[in-house]
Each structure stands twice: as structure tokens, then as C-alpha cells.
Amino acid sequence: MSDEPLARAYEFGPFRFDVPNRLLLRAGAVVALKPKEIETLLLLLINHGRVMDKEELMRVLWPDASVEEANLTQNIYALRNALSQRQERTGYIETIPRRGYRFVAEVTTHADGAEPRSLAVLPFTSLPAAVRDEWLEVGIADALVTTLGNSGLLIVRPITASRRYEDVDHDPLAAARAMKVDAVLDGSIQRSGLTIRVTARLIRAGDGATLWAGRFDEAITAIFDLQDTIAERITTALEVRLRGAQKARLTKRYTGDSEAYQSYLNGRYNLAKSTEDGVRKAIGFFEQAIAADPKYALAYVGIADAYTALDWYGILSTRDSNPHAFAAAQQALALDPELAEAHAALAVALQYRWDWTGAEEAFRRAIAVNPTYAAARQWFGLHLSFRSRFAEALAQMARAQELDPTSLTIRAQRALILYFARRYPDAISECLNVLDVEPAHDEARIYLALSLVETSASAKAVAELRRTGLAGTPDVKAMLARALATAGRPDDAREIVADLVAGYPAGYIPRFWIAAALVALGQFEDALAQLEAASQDPDDSYAGINVAPLFDAIRRQPRFQALVTGVGLWPGDPGQ
Numbered sequence: 001m002s003d004e005p006l007a008r009a010y011e012f013g014p015f016r017f018d019v020p021n022r023l024l025l026r027a028g029a030v031v032a033l034k035p036k037e038i039e040t041l042l043l044l045l046i047n048h049g050r051v052m053d054k055e056e057l058m059r060v061l062w063p064d065a066s067v068e069e070a071n072l073t074q075n076i077y078a079l080r081n082a083l084s085q086r087q088e089r090t091g092y093i094e095t096i097p098r099r100g101y102r103f104v105a106e107v108t109t110h111a112d113g114a115e116p117r118s119l120a121v122l123p124f125t126s127l128p129a130a131v132r133d134e135w136l137e138v139g140i141a142d143a144l145v146t147t148l149g150n151s152g153l154l155i156v157r158p159i160t161a162s163r164r165y166e167d168v169d170h171d172p173l174a175a176a177r178a179m180k181v182d183a184v185l186d187g188s189i190q191r192s193g194l195t196i197r198v199t200a201r202l203i204r205a206g207d208g209a210t211l212w213a214g215r216f217d218e219a220i221t222a223i224f225d226l227q228d229t230i231a232e233r234i235t236t237a238l239e240v241r242l243r244g245a246q247k248a249r250l251t252k253r254y255t256g257d258s259e260a261y262q263s264y265l266n267g268r269y270n271l272a273k274s275t276e277d278g279v280r281k282a283i284g285f286f287e288q289a290i291a292a293d294p295k296y297a298l299a300y301v302g303i304a305d306a307y308t309a310l311d312w313y314g315i316l317s318t319r320d321s322n323p324h325a326f327a328a329a330q331q332a333l334a335l336d337p338e339l340a341e342a343h344a345a346l347a348v349a350l351q352y353r354w355d356w357t358g359a360e361e362a363f364r365r366a367i368a369v370n371p372t373y374a375a376a377r378q379w380f381g382l383h384l385s386f387r388s389r390f391a392e393a394l395a396q397m398a399r400a401q402e403l404d405p406t407s408l409t410i411r412a413q414r415a416l417i418l419y420f421a422r423r424y425p426d427a428i429s430e431c432l433n434v435l436d437v438e439p440a441h442d443e444a445r446i447y448l449a450l451s452l453v454e455t456s457a458s459a460k461a462v463a464e465l466r467r468t469g470l471a472g473t474p475d476v477k478a479m480l481a482r483a484l485a486t487a488g489r490p491d492d493a494r495e496i497v498a499d500l501v502a503g504y505p506a507g508y509i510p511r512f513w514i515a516a517a518l519v520a521l522g523q524f525e526d527a528l529a530q531l532e533a534a535s536q537d538p539d540d541s542y543a544g545i546n547v548a549p550l551f552d553a554i555r556r557q558p559r560f561q562a563l564v565t566g567v568g569l570w571p572g573d574p575g576q
Contacts, residue, residue: 010045011108012092015083017045018368024082029337030365031082036061040075044093044103053100076101118155118181119234121145123166124198127190136189138163138272139265140198140227144185146298147231147252150340154235155372157181161406163272176205180405183211185234194219200230202237212237223261224253254336260292260299267302276315282306297339300332304345311352311540314475314508318352319537325349340370344379351383351543354568359383374403378410381417386543387569390421408434412444419451420547427451442468446476449483454549458487474500475541478513482550485520493517512541516550527551528559535563546571 010017016025022038024031033041039061044052058072076093083092092105121144123137142159149156157179165175176184187200195217202212212233218226255261267285270278283306289299304325311321326349332342347362363380366373381396397414404410411434418427431448434441445468452461461483470476477496485493497517503509511534518527531551534542545551546569554560561571 009109010048012045012103012105013083017041020371021364021368023364023368025368030361030368032361033082034078037075037078037082040072041079044101045107048103048105048107051096051100051102055100057100117183118157119148119183119185120157120162120176120179120181121148121159121185122162122170122172122175122187123159124200125188127188133189133191134166135266135269136191136262137166138269139262140189140223141185142268143227143265144231146341147227148234149372150252150370155181155403157406158374158404159268160272161404172201172203173205173208176203178406181205183237185230196223196226198226198230202234223258224256228253254298255289255293255296257293257296260289260296263289263292264296264299264302267299267306271302271306271309274309274313276310276313279306279309279313279315295335297332297336297342300328300335301339301341301345304328304332304342304349308345308348314473314539317537318539318542322349322352326353338369340366340373340376343369344373344376347376347383348379351386352538352540356383356387356568372403374400374407374410377403378407378413382413385417385420386547388547390417393417394421408438408441409443412441412447415444415447415451419447419454419549420544422454422549424451424454428455440469442470446470446479449479450549453483453486458483462487474508474510475513478510478517481517482513482520485517490521493521497521510539512539512545516548519551519553524554524557527554528557528563531560531563535566538567542567545569 009019014026015031017023018025019042022035022042024033024038024041040057043057043060054069054072058067058069061072061075076095080091080093092103094102094104096102121141123141126133126137138159141162145156145159145162148154161179162175165172172184172186182205184203184205185200186203187198189199190197196219197215197217199215200213201210203209204211214230214233216226216229255264263285267282267289269282270285271282272278283303286299286302286306289296289302293299307316307321307325307328310316311318311325325345329342329346329349332339333346336342343362343366347359347366350359350362360380360383363376363383366376367380370376377396377400381393381400384390384393384396394414394417397410397417400410401407401414411430415427415430415434418424418430428448428451431444431451434444435448438444445464449461449464449468452458452464462480465471465476465480465483468476471480478500481493481496481500484490484496497514500509500514511530515527515530515534518524518530531545545567546564551560555571564571
């Protein structure tokens with residue numbers, strides 16, 4: 001092997017090899033390669049210009065197996081096809097007769113391993129405080145987060161992290177230190193008819209020094225110019241050196257229509273409320289944005305995210321929500337193939353179509369476009385956990401936490417992955433840490449209860465489920481039934497199950513969780529019948545069928561294994 005340190009990326013011809021994400025890209029599009037072909041190409045790139053003997057290549061690529069030379073030959077053949085190389089001694093990979101291979105094309109190495117600078121953008125404050133444009137306060141900040149984050153040279157905390165500082169009297173320096181960033185942007189807005197005044201100040205977290213400050217008076221229709229100027233001043237103040245493509249991303253405009261843009265900001269503001277009313281209003285605003293500008297890719301991403309949220313919140317079934325999310329994500333990518341948010345939205349939609357390979361590729365593409373996109377890594381981590389790839393899943397969650405260290409949801413979902421991996425004490429500890437910070441965090445309390453059941457602490461699990469703010473929902477009622485069954489109270493559990501099977505409330509039957517309760521009651525045939533019914537109209541929980549400890553007692557039964565293979569997964573023992 002070469003002593004050259006592993007780069008972040010290698011570029012040659014029209015190709016770019018993204019090392020952390022193991023992706024080969026051509027003009028931004030992913031080139032499909034098998035894992036061993038990826039490793040072969042990486043090995044050749046690391047040693048570009050040097051002849052690599054066949055024996056050395058085979059020893060590194062297959063360290064624990066005895067393989068024939070034909071395996072290596074096939075990998076090289078596949079790589080040449082992928083690189084559109086037609087001859088053995090020209091192009092990229094040269095054959096050295098009786099010896100091996102050499103990567104001969106000119107390679108540019110991007111070895112800068114330094115972490116980008118970190119920044120938080122706080123919601124802008126309306127002046128006077130009595131006349132607030134809350135959607136504009138958050139919207140301008142959200143737009144700057146997207147623009148600066150997509151530059152690829154700054155780690156920008158997501159707007160969900162900074163929204164807690166919406167109060168007029170917030171302390172920007174305290175916010176910066178809480179979010180563990182190098183700098184924070186704080187500002188105010190004041191509207192007068194069709195004119196807007198924006199005052200902004202960039203503050204260094206270490207000593208509170210003002211790195212840059214500015215005031216702008218513009219027509220509301222010129223808000224794009226305003227945001228471009230602020231973004232450029234921030235990168236200059238932080239001494240971020242932008243290359244051509246990065247500068248283009250910084251000043252990229254997703255729409256030139258002011259009306260469409262304001263509708264989009266309203267949509268994002270309402271979507272972030274995480275309520276049924278907010279999500280439905282958001283869809284309306286995104287549709288208004290598209291009506292004003294049919295080529296507004298980010299508005300289509302908003303629709304995809306909103307329909308996925310309706311599924312996650314249990315408002316619409318996956319069968320009803322997924323077609324809308326899938327179509328919107330596809331349209332966003334058709335309009336802008338380099339939009340990380342669109343790739344992530346498509347990945348989530350593909351996951352619930354059981355296209356696991358397509359979803360993984362889309363997640364990796366989202367991360368390749370914007371490596372600092374915390375939400376994409378968070379969702380990718382869950383995706384990997386559903387496929388029993390727990391080490392990779394936890395690595396993605398760890399990176400998501402680094403990018404958004406104040407996110408309690410990332411920590412709670414890390415606990416869920418630990419639960420899937422049968423690391424119950426670790427899952428419990430993580431949940432308790434979240435609840436110490438935010439006792440009302442329902443997601444963490446639910447995962448705590450699930451883990452307590454697996455450690456023979458079902459009575460505690462019952463108490464935790466009754467404390468959650470979601471105790472009256474069908475899913476949590478079914479979880480409670482399971483906890484009661486394992487706590488030695490089968491009659492109480494059966495009573496809850498009977499009510500749920502009857503369609504209480506509003507006709508929704510949480511069959512996945514009912515099946516879990518029936519397993520705990522020892523009614524395996526009834527549990528399998530519920531899962532088979534759930535497979536015809538699955539909700540988002542169903543993605544965890546192959547890893548959830550809920551079904552360990554029936555995991556080896558042929559009917560259960562048929563359900564697992566029916567969603568494109570391979571039956572196994574996820575805890576092993």
C-alpha cells in the first residue's frame with residue numbers, strides 16, 4: 001500500500017470518487033458499482049501511477065479468502081466498463097503484462113481533512129416586537145441555512161436547532177455556545193409596506209467579538225439579492241475560501257419569483273410546527289409556490305417532506321402518503337439533480353417502497369452533495385439499522401450528532417438503533433440522558449419503555465408509557481398492552497387489544513404493534529395474522545420488522561420469514 005494519506009476525494013477526467021461515502025460520480029450522477037469494485041478502484045487511486053502486482057491486489061482485496069485471479073480480472077473489466085475504457089493500455093487502468101495493473105490517468109487529490117467552520121443562524125427578530133412576521137423571521141434564517149450549508153465549506157446548524165431562540169430577548173452568544181459553533185448570525189427585520197429593512201450581525205462565539213455587521217433597506221421583491229449579500233459577507237468574515245463551484249452554490253437561486261419564495265417560506269414555517277394543521281397548511285403554501293414558479297425544486301421537496309410527515313405522525317397511511325412524496329421528490333430531482341434535500345426526500349420515499357438499494361444510493365448521493373446535512377445522516381442511520389447494519393448506522397448517527405449536537409431527536413433515534421441491536425442498557429442510558437434534558441420528549445420515553453420490557457422491567461415500562469403525552473394514541477396503547485402482558489397482567493393486555501382490533505379510535509388499527517402484544521401473550525398465530533394484514537397497508541413502523549425485538553419469539557417461523565422477504569430484506573437474527 002502507498003504511504004499517502006487517504007484523501008477525501010479523487011478527481012480524474014469527468015469522474016470524482018467520494019472516499020468517505022464510497023461513491024463514484026460522473027458529472028454529479030452516481031456510477032453503479034459493486035462493493036468489491038469500489039474497493040478495487042479506491043486501491044488503484046491511492047496508488048495511482050504505481051504498478052500494483054496482482055498478488056498484492058488480491059491479498060488486500062480478499063484478506064481472509066483464497067480467490068482465483070479471475071475474480072480480480074472481472075473487477076478490472078467491470079471498472080473499465082464503468083469508466084467507458086475500451087482498450088487495456090489507454091484511458092484509466094493500464095494492464096502491465098504478467099505483473100498487474102496501474103492507474104495511469106492524471107488524478108487530483110483532495111486531501112483537506114480539516115473540519116469546516118461551524119455556524120448557527122438564529123431566527124430574525126421582528127421590529128417592533130408587537131408586529132411579528134414569524135414566517136419571515138424563521139424563513140430568512142432557514143434560507144440562509146440552506147444556502148450556507150450547501151456551500152460545502154461550513155457546518156451550519158439546522159433551523160430546527162436554532163428555532164428555540166425565536167424569543168425577542170434571546171442571547172445570541174449563549175445560543176452560539178449552547179449549539180457549539182464558532183460563530184452565530186443574529187439579526188432583525190422591519191417591514192413597511194413593500195420595503196424590508198434587515199440588520200444582521202455575525203458574532204464570534206469565543207469572545208463575543210463582532211466579525212461583521214450590516215444594515216440593508218430593500219424592496220421585498222429584492223430579498224434574493226439581500227440573502228446573497230449576507231451569505232457572501234459571512235463567508236468573507238469567516239475567511240472561507242470559495243472555489244468556482246462552491247461560490248456558484250452559495251449564490252444559487254432556487255426561484256426568481258418573489259411570490260413563490262414567500263409562499264415557500266410560509267410552507268417551511270408551518271411544516272416545522274409538527275402538527276397536522278401545520279403540515280396541511282404547509283402543503284397548501286408549497287402548492288402556491290409551485291403555481292407561481294413550476295420549476296421551484298425546493299417547493300417540491302417541501303411537498304415530499306410534508307407527505308412523509310403525515311405518514312410519520314400517523315395522519316395518513318403509507319399507502320396514501322407515499323405516492324405524493326415519491327412523485328414530488330422525483331420532480332424536484334428532475335428540476336435540480338444537485339439538490340441534497342431532494343435526494344434525501346427520494347431516499348425516504350424509496351425506503352417505504354422497500355427499494356432498499358435505491359434508497360441507500362439516494363441517501364449517499366444526498367450526503368455526497370452536502371456532507372454537513374445532519375438530517376440526511378440521521379435518516380440514513382435509521383435506514384441502515386432496518387437492514388441490521390448497526391455499526392454503520394451508529395456511525396452515521398454519530399456524525400449527525402457532531403453536525404447537530406443539540407438535537408435530542410438524533411440522540412433518541414440513536415437509542416432506537418441500540419434497542420434494535422439488543423444493546424438495551426446502552427439504549428436505556430441514552431433515553432435517560434435525553435429525558436434529563438427534556439422530560440417531555442415523548443419519543444425518548446417510548447424507546448425507554450420498549451427497552452425496559454426487554455430487561456424484565458415491564459412494570460417500569462408500563463409507568464413510562466402512561467407518562468408520555470402520546471399515551472392516548474393507538475400505537476402507544478398497543479405498546480402498553482405488550483408491556484402489561486410481560487408484566488403479568490394478560491387480562492388487562494387483552495382488553496386493550498380487543499378495543500384496538502375493533503378499530504378504536506376512528507377506525508385506525510395499529511396492527512404492527514397489536515402483533516407485538518399478541519406475541520407477548522403467546523398468541524403467535526393471531527400475531528402472524530395481524531402482521532400479514534399489516535403487510536397489505538404498512539405504516540412506517542413496519543420497516544423495522546426484521547430487527548425489532550418484539551418478534552424474536554416468532555422470528556424463525558416460515559410465515560414470519562415470508563413477511564420479511566416480502567419487503568426485500570433477508571431474514572436473520574439481528575441481535576447476533
